Amino acid sequence: MAEPRHVCIIAHGHPDHSKGGGEVAALRQAQALRAAGWRVTVLAASMELSGLAARRPTPTVWRHAADEYLYAFDGMAEDRLAWQDATRRRALVGFLAGLGAQAYHFHHYWRVGADLISALRAARPDARIVMTLHEMLAICLHHGQMVRIPGGEPCEAAAPLSCLGCFPGETIERLIIRRALLLHALRACDHFIYPSAFLRARYEAWGLPAERGMVLENPLTAEMMARPRVPAEMPGIETRFAFFGQATPFKGIDLLVQAFALARAERPELHLTLNGTTAGAVIELHPSLGPVLEELGPAVAFGGRYGARDVLTLMRAAGWVVLPSRWWENSPVVIQEAKRAGTPLIVADLGGMAEKVRPGLDGLHFRFGSVADLARALLEAADPARRAAIVATLADATGPAEFLAAIAPCYGAAD
Amino acid sequence: MFCRVTESFQMGLDALAPVGEGRWLLFGWVMRPRGEEARLSFLAADGRPLPLLFEGRHPRPDVCPARPDLAEVDGFHLVFAAGEGERGDLRLQAEADGEELRVRLGDPSIPDDLAPVIAARGWAENLSLLADARRAGPLLAPLFTAQGRSFGVFQDWVARVPELPAEPAPFGSAGALGVGVTMAGDIALALRPAPGTGAVPADSVRIEAFARPSLPAPASAGVMPLCIADWQAEPVGEALLAWGRVEPWTAPIPAAVEVLLEARVGGEGLWARCRPTARHLVGLFDPLAAAALGPEPTPAARAALRRALGRLLARREAAVRGMIPTEWRAPAPSDPPPLLLLTGIEEELGVRLIEALAPLLAEMPPPLLLSGPAAQLGQLALEEAGIAALVGDEAEQALEAAGSRRVAALALRQLAEAVIDRRLPAGLGDGMPTIPARDLLLLHRLAGPGGDLEATRARLAGEEAPPQISACPEVKAPLSAHLEALWRGFRSPAPAGNTGHG
Structure with a gap:
């Protein structure tokens, strides 16, 4: 085996430009590997570079930092699952193959392209190809969320006729061909990393080979793991709830605000902080929340955007971290961060959230999509004894060491 | 030239022209006593009878007897063999009701340049001459190659016949008129009169079809008249829906067909020529039936359409019966590798799959045959991977040329299912x-x-494959029944039904 061990991580975005969980996980993985002595090259899709490339001739690959590169994806098809511009694809594959890495680790296939994975397989048949799956885009056209469009209820399995209910403009042929295309490309990978057992079950039911799959949590950084884990003990902290994330339709901020209003009607001392967003962004996404937020007044605060270095501090200031998502979730980094901070969680009883938060041990569950049951959980949580009991059993997050031990064999390394 | 024996026995000679190999074409009219036959024959200068090779008769409504109750008129087109004889030696002899008339055909008042005569002549007579030329076959084929123009001596006249759009449309006194053909040789027509002009009689439509020379063709190549069999027009309210078939039925039908037609609508003649695009069977009847039915049809009109279409399709079924192959079988060990026909390439997503599976497709015997709206993109993707593929007319020509060689047909959806189920490459x-x-x-x-x-x-x-009807829902039931009847004897290798990933 060549030394130093060299892995290339390809991601659908770079956290310097996009703070999504997948992007963050990809870079944290790179940092963990580097700390363990690996040479890691990062190649990430860049919206900014693509925008520039659409206006003027721009190289496909752009150096971003030491051993970190960005690429333009303006030559991709609209669904960002294949390349229309074969020249751009060839340039990327040429760049990747030219790195001579012993392993190529993809985080996601969106903005990467199924055809690029196949082409890299052909160009580097000797290399290991690893894929970390982040949501279910290959399985579900609805942004990979597996939530039914008409009613928002969770979808248990994709099937062409069922999918036509959400996408009446599609055809059975298109849905079958899309699945075949993505399966054909993904099966070129040697290993599949699923951050949750839930996600693994979904992808393997869809067609990925079980023998190449492994559940492996995305790690937090060594720096985060090194910080003392001292849960906050300030009086009344059990009444302070916090949300961390962006205002998107799937994060369920509307559900949380409505449930919080119900709960606060019974317990006026409750407080909610929405981190990662602003009042304007929330009201723009959910106009009906305007009057509710106005009535709640200072009981709801907006924390605005936050950086990774601040997240543990912010979480420790909260009694509970609430994940009211309106989709299954895979393995939200917020759960890992809350565990590390020592802050218990309130999550929907579904998918990756239910898997990662043990009810009564790591936090509380509420019925998916139910404002009333979330309100019930908030009231249950606002009990200092209940919180103290859960804090005592709250699991810690996964650190780099555990992750590296599991991932190294996938790259063909012994450790 | 005009000749008169009696008030009821007269003759007009419109033109006489050589048509090659010692043969002559004479056309004109003869008036004869009502109920009597007028026998026409040709003689050489020495009185020797000359062989009459073809005789075509047709109505001449433009020639009116003074006493219609005593006389009637026939137009004629006659081809006779004169051998080495000069025009000045030739004689025409007409006999009727015991009277005899002899005419020297060398008379210079009989024109011999056909093109200007035809251009100036009645259009109905010209259509009759076209019909006679079709019946006469090779005897009158030179008419279509004269002057190096595709319609030969008819060219100037044909160019003046109004051209019908490719799709059914209002046309002259017709509320809608449309003509269509299929590659199988179906030819069909819909004619709906304009409101208030009355019903179109079923026998008022005359139609002639011609195959245009396929390119590249020598400059002298002319059109080829096509025989239409089983022609039948059925009333649909005041409109007509008609169907016939080009003979021989199984021969490949040329892609470029030209049609000339005459109809009577509201007592007036309606003329049209068109070059209909060859469609498939469903695409033939769907727009024509809609045109015959018109907007906002009554229940009675819809019922009439279904009856009319049912009768026409019954004639078609009778013509087709026995010609449908019955076998679609598993390959025998001795069979050479089949050609692969990949169907259902509908859009870019399918092209991506073809591109992804190109290494596998490269193992099939060339050329691959592709079909579907996006087949050309698939062809391009394969060509870029160094794989020969044919689409559209070229693919059909390849099938034509392949003759008895066997073909395996696979839908792109099936190929995708084979990928999903890990059945490749055995599925290919x-x-x-x-x-x-x-x-x-x-x-x-x-x-x-x-x-x-x-x-x-x-x-x-x-599998169930319902016809894709878009213009006229009334077509669906009779056409489905017709197709089902045609396929009844065919043995499929597997149970019917859409299975798999639905």
């Missing part, structure tokens, strides 16, 4: 049912439920 070619290429084409042209070969492939495989 190996063990798939095959059919001789000529039988596949015949089935597609005679009984294909759609224009794309995918519909025929689906039906071959025993």
Whole structure:
């Protein structure tokens, strides 16, 4: 085996430009590997570079930092699952193959392209190809969320006729061909990393080979793991709830605000902080929340955007971290961060959230999509004894060491 | 030239021209006593009778007897063999009711340049001459090659006949007029009169069809008249829906067909010429039936359409019966590798799959045949991977040329399912049912439920393939029944039904 061990991580975005969980996980993985002595090259899709490339001739690959590169994806098809511009694809594959890495680790296939994975397989048949799956885009056209469009209820399995209910403009042929295309490309990978057992079950039911799959949590950084884990003990902290994330339709901020209003009607001392967003962004996404937020007044605060270095501090200031998502979730980094901070969680009883938060041990569950049951959980949580009991059993997050031990064999390394 | 024996026995000679190999064409009219026959014959200068090779008669409403109750008029087109004889030596002899008339055909008042005569002549007589030229076959074929123009001596006249759009449309005194053809040789017409002009009589339509020379063709190549069999016009309210078929039925029908037609609408003549695009069977009847029915049809009109279409399709079924191949079988060990026909390439997503599976497709015997709206993009993707592929007319020509060689037909959706189920490469070619290429084409042209070969492939495989009706829902039931009847004797290798990833 060549030394130093060299892995290339390809991601659908770079956290310097996009703070999504997948992007963050990809870079944290790179940092963990580097700390363990690996040479890691990062190649990430860049919206900014693509925008520039659409206006003027721009190289496909752009150096971003030491051993970190960005690429333009303006030559991709609209669904960002294949390349229309074969020249751009060839340039990327040429760049990747030219790195001579012993392993190529993809985080996601969106903005990467199924055809690029196949082409890299052909160009580097000797290399290991690893894929970390982040949501279910290959399985579900609805942004990979597996939530039914008409009613928002969770979808248990994709099937062409069922999918036509959400996408009446599609055809059975298109849905079958899309699945075949993505399966054909993904099966070129040697290993599949699923951050949750839930996600693994979904992808393997869809067609990925079980023998190449492994559940492996995305790690937090060594720096985060090194910080003392001292849960906050300030009086009344059990009444302070916090949300961390962006205002998107799937994060369920509307559900949380409505449930919080119900709960606060019974317990006026409750407080909610929405981190990662602003009042304007929330009201723009959910106009009906305007009057509710106005009535709640200072009981709801907006924390605005936050950086990774601040997240543990912010979480420790909260009694509970609430994940009211309106989709299954895979393995939200917020759960890992809350565990590390020592802050218990309130999550929907579904998918990756239910898997990662043990009810009564790591936090509380509420019925998916139910404002009333979330309100019930908030009231249950606002009990200092209940919180103290859960804090005592709250699991810690996964650190780099555990992750590296599991991932190294996938790259063909012994450790 | 005009000759008169009696008030009821007269003759007019419009033109006399050589048509090659010592043969002459004479046309004109003869008036004869009502109920009597007028016998026409040709003599050489020495009185020797000359062989009459073809005689065509037709009405001449433009020549009116002074006493219609005593006389009637026939137009005629006569071809006779004069051998080495000069025009000045030739004689025409007419006999009727015991009277005899002899005319020297060397008379210079009989024109011998056909093109200007035809250009100035009545259009109905010209259409009769075209019909006689079709019946006369090679005897009058030189009329279509004269002057190096595709319609030969008819060219100047044909150019003046109003041209009908490719799609049914209002036309002259017609509320809608449309003509269509199929590659199988179907020819059909819809004629709906303008409101208030009354019903169109079923026998008022005359139609002639011609195959245009396919390119590249020598400059002298002319059109070829096509024989239309089983022609029948059925009333649909005041409108007509008609169908016939080009003979011989199984011969490949040239893509470029030209049609000339005459109809009477509201007592007036309606003339049109058109170059209909060759469609598949469903695409033929769907727009024509809609045109015959018109907007906002009454229940009675809809019922009439279904009855009319049912009768026409019954004639078609009788003509087709016995011609449908019956076998679609698993390959025998001795069979050479089949050609692969990949159908249902509908859009870019399918092209991506073809691109992804190019290494596998490269193992099939060339050329690959592709079908579907995005087949050309698939062809390009394969060509870029160094794989020969044919689409559209070229693919059909390849099937035509493949003759008895067997073809395996696979829908892109099936290929995708094979990928999903990990059945590749066994799912590609190996063990798939095959059919001789000529039988596949015949089935597609005679009984294909759609224009794309995918519909025929689906039906071959025993899957339900309903005809794709878009213009006229009334067409669906009779056409479905017709197709079902045609396919009844066909044995599919597997149970019918859409299975798999639905």
